[in-house]
Amino acid sequence: MKHSSIGHKIWALPGCCIPAESTGEEPAHTSRDEISILNTGESVAAIEISIYYTDREPVGPYRITVDAKRIRTIRFNDLIDPEAILLAKEFAALLQSDRPVVVQFSRLDTAHGGRDHSTTIAFPVT
Amino acid sequence: MKHSSIGHKIWALPGCCIPAESTGEEPAHTSRDEISILNTGESVAAIEISIYYTDREPVGPYRITVDAKRIRTIRFNDLIDPEAILLAKEFAALLQSDRPVVVQFSRLDTAHGGRDHSTTIAFPVT
Amino acid sequence: MKHSSIGHKIWALPGCCIPAESTGEEPAHTSRDEISILNTGESVAAIEISIYYTDREPVGPYRITVDAKRIRTIRFNDLIDPEAILLAKEFAALLQSDRPVVVQFSRLDTAHGGRDHSTTIAFPVT
Amino acid sequence: MKHSSIGHKIWALPGCCIPAESTGEEPAHTSRDEISILNTGESVAAIEISIYYTDREPVGPYRITVDAKRIRTIRFNDLIDPEAILLAKEFAALLQSDRPVVVQFSRLDTAHGGRDHSTTIAFPVT
Numbered sequence: 248m249k250h251s252s253i254g255h256k257i258w259a260l261p262g263c264c265i266p267a268e269s270t271g272e273e274p275a276h277t278s279r280d281e282i283s284i285l286n287t288g289e290s291v292a293a294i295e296i297s298i299y300y301t302d303r304e305p306v307g308p309y310r311i312t313v314d315a316k317r318i319r320t321i322r323f324n325d326l327i328d329p330e331a332i333l334l335a336k337e338f339a340a341l342l343q344s345d346r347p348v349v350v351q352f353s354r355l356d357t358a359h360g361g362r363d364h365s366t367t368i369a370f371p372v373t
Numbered sequence: 374m375k376h377s378s379i380g381h382k383i384w385a386l387p388g389c390c391i392p393a394e395s396t397g398e399e400p401a402h403t404s405r406d407e408i409s410i411l412n413t414g415e416s417v418a419a420i421e422i423s424i425y426y427t428d429r430e431p432v433g434p435y436r437i438t439v440d441a442k443r444i445r446t447i448r449f450n451d452l453i454d455p456e457a458i459l460l461a462k463e464f465a466a467l468l469q470s471d472r473p474v475v476v477q478f479s480r481l482d483t484a485h486g487g488r489d490h491s492t493t494i495a496f497p498v499t
Numbered sequence: 500m501k502h503s504s505i506g507h508k509i510w511a512l513p514g515c516c517i518p519a520e521s522t523g524e525e526p527a528h529t530s531r532d533e534i535s536i537l538n539t540g541e542s543v544a545a546i547e548i549s550i551y552y553t554d555r556e557p558v559g560p561y562r563i564t565v566d567a568k569r570i571r572t573i574r575f576n577d578l579i580d581p582e583a584i585l586l587a588k589e590f591a592a593l594l595q596s597d598r599p600v601v602v603q604f605s606r607l608d609t610a611h612g613g614r615d616h617s618t619t620i621a622f623p624v625t
Numbered sequence: 626m627k628h629s630s631i632g633h634k635i636w637a638l639p640g641c642c643i644p645a646e647s648t649g650e651e652p653a654h655t656s657r658d659e660i661s662i663l664n665t666g667e668s669v670a671a672i673e674i675s676i677y678y679t680d681r682e683p684v685g686p687y688r689i690t691v692d693a694k695r696i697r698t699i700r701f702n703d704l705i706d707p708e709a710i711l712l713a714k715e716f717a718a719l720l721q722s723d724r725p726v727v728v729q730f731s732r733l734d735t736a737h738g739g740r741d742h743s744t745t746i747a748f749p750v751t
Contacts, residue, residue, distance in 0.1 A: 253635070253637060253719070253750050254637065254748070254750065257379070259379060259380065259411055259413075259475040260477065261409040261410060261411035261444055261475050261476060261477040262407075262408075262409035262446070262477030262478070262479050262492060263409075266488070275713070282640075283639040283640035283641075283715065283717065284639060285637055285639035285677055285717040285719070287637075287677070287719060299411055299413070299442065299443060299444050300443065300444065301443060301444055301445060301446070302443070304442065305442050316677065316682065316683050317677060317678065317679060317680070318639055318677045318678065318679055318715060318716065318717040319679060320640070320679070320715045335401070337409065337444060337446045338444065339409065339411040339444040339475075341379070341411070341413060349637040349639050349717075349748050349750070350639060351638065351639040351640030351745070351748075352492075352640070353640050353743075354490060354492070356488050356490060358488055359486065359487040359488060360737065361487055361737040361739055361741065362644070362734050362736055362737060362741055363487065363488055363489055363490055363741055364732060364734060364741055364743045365479075365490045365491050365492045365617070365743050366492075366640060366730075366732070366743045366744075366745050367477070367492050367493045367494050367619065367745045368494065368745050368746065368747070368748045369494070370380070370475050370477075370494045370497070371748070372379050372380065372475075383505070385505060385506065385537055385539075385601040386603065387535040387536060387537035387570055387601050387602060387603040388533075388534075388535035388572070388603030388604070388605050388618060389535075392614070425537055425539070425568065425569060425570045426569065426570065427569060427570055427571060427572070428569070430568065431568050461527070463535065463570060463572045464570065465535065465537040465570040465601075467505070467537070467539060478618075480616060480618070482614050482616060484614055485612065485613040485614060487613055489613065489614055489615055489616055491605075491616045491617050491618045491743070492618075493603070493618050493619045493620050493745065494620065495620070496506070496601050496603075496620045496623070498505050498506065498601070509631070511631060511632065511663055511665075511727040512729065513661040513662060513663035513696055513727050513728060513729040514660075514661035514698070514729030514730070514731050514744060515661075518740070551663055551665070551694065551695060551696050552695065552696065553695060553696055553697060553698070554695070556694065557694050587653070589661065589696060589698045590696065591661065591663040591696045591727075593631070593663070593665060604744075606742060606744070608740050608742060610740055611738065611739040611740060613739055615739065615740055615741055615742055617731075617742045617743050617744045618744075619729070619744050619745045619746050620746065621746070622632070622727050622729075622746045622749075624631050624632065624727075
C-alpha cells in the first residue's frame with residue numbers, strides 16, 4: 248500500500264466564515280471553519296494559504312506543513328500569522344502546496360447548544 | 374503570491390430554495406441561500422446569473438460584479454432586479470462570468486431557533 | 500442568455516436513505532431525500548433512474564422528464580413505479596439522461612422538530 | 626439498463642472524525658462517519674482502505690468487498706481489522722478498488738438529541 252502523492256496542488260474555498268458564538272467545552276465544541284489536508288506522499292508538503300476578503304487586499308501567506316503520510320486539520324480560528332482571521336466575517340481560502348494533497352472543508356457551529364456540521368470537498372484548481 | 378484568474382466561467386446550482394422562516398436577529402440570522410464567489414484575478418469579474426424554475430421561463434440576467442482579488446457573497450434573498458426571488462420556491466442558478474471564478478453554495482436555515490448550515494462547491498460547467 | 504444543454508448525461512448518488520420520521524406540516528416538512536435536476540437545453544430531457552440496494556437486484560427504470568429550460572425536483576419518496584422506495588433503507592441512485600443536465604442531492608430530516616438539511620452536487624459520471 | 630463499471634478506482638476523504646457521543650436507539654441513531662460505495666459493474670469490487678492520522682503511521686489495509694450491482698455502506702465505527710478507529714480522532718480515508726466505484730461520505734451526529742447530517746461526494750483521485 249505505497250502511494251505516491253495524490254491530489255492537486257491548488258485548492259480553493261470561497262465560502263468560509265467562522266461562526267461567532269460557541270457553546271460547550273473548548274476546544275472540542277468551539278465553533279470553527281476548518282480544513283483537513285491529506286498528504287499521502289513520501290515527503291513533507293509545504294502549503295501557503297492566502298485569505299481573500301470582500302473589502303480589502305488578500306492576506307498571506309499563512310505557511311503550514313503537512314508531514315509525509317499524515318493528515319493535518321487546520322482551524323482557521325488558529326491562523327494568526329501574519330494576522331488573526333476575524334469571526335463572523337466572510338472570507339475565501341486559497342491553498343498552494345508544493346506537492347499534491349487533498350483538501351476537505353468543514354464547519355462546526357455550536358452556537359445554539361447543538362453541533363451543526365457541514366462539509367464539502369474543496370475545489371481542486373490544478 | 375500573485376495569482377492569475379483561477380476557476381471556471383460557468384457554474385450551476387440546481388438545488389436552491391430560500392427557507393421561508395427565520396428566527397434571531399437580522400441580517401445575521403436571516404434564513405438564506407447564498408453563493409460565495411472568489412475572484413483571484415487582477416480584473417473585475419462581470420457575472421450574469423440566470424434563475425431557472427419548475428413552471429415558468431428562466432429569469433435574468435441578474436448582473437453582479439466581483440472586484441479583483443476579492444470575494445463576494447450574494448444572498449439570493451437580495452436579488453431583486455429584474456425581479457425578486459420568491460421564498461420557499463425551488464429554483465436553479467446558472468452563473469456566467471467573463472473571467473474565471475470559484476463558486477460555493479451555502480444554505481442557512483434558522484426557522485427553528487438553531488442555525489442549520491449546509492454547503493457544497495457549485496458544479497463547474499466550463 | 501441562450502444556453503445549449505449544460506452538464507452531463509450520467510450522474511451517481513451512492514449515499515441515499517430517506518429518513519423514516521417527520522414532524523411538521525406535510526409536504527413542506529416531510530423528511531426526504533431529493534434530487535434537483537437542471538435542464539438548460541432547448542429540448543425535454545428524458546431520464547431513467549436506477550435504484551441500487553445492498554441486498555437485492557437494482558430496480559428500475561423510474562422514468563421522468565425535465566422540460567426545456569426548467570428544473571425539476573424529485574423526492575425519492577414519490578417514486579412509486581415500478582415500486583416505492585422504502586424508508587430508512589440505504590440505496591444509490593443512478594441517473595441516465597438523453598441530454599446533458601446538472602444534478603444536486605439534498606436531504607431534509609425533520610424527525611426531531613428541526614429542519615436538518617444537507618446537500619452535495621451529485622457525481623458526474625460522463 | 627445494463628451498466629458496465631462506473632466511477633473511479635481511488636477515492637480520498639481527508640476530513641473524517643467519528644463523533645464521540647450518541648443519543649437514541651442503536652444502531653439507527655449511533656453517531657458515525659460512513660461511506661456509501663456504489664458498484665454498478667458485473668463483478669465484485671475488492672477495496673482496500675488505508676487510514677491516515679495526524680501523528681502516526683497509516684493503518685491498513687482494511688479489506689472490504691462490494692458485490693456486483695450493489696451498494697455497501699461502511700461505518701468507520703465498524704472497521705476493526707487490523708484495528709478499531711478511535712472516536713473523536715481526526716483521520717483520512719483512502720480507498721483503492723480493483724474496479725470503478727462511486728463513493729459518498731456522510732456523518733451523522735446525534736450527540737444532542739437531534740440528527741445532524743452532513744454529506745459530500747468523496748474526492749475521485751483516479
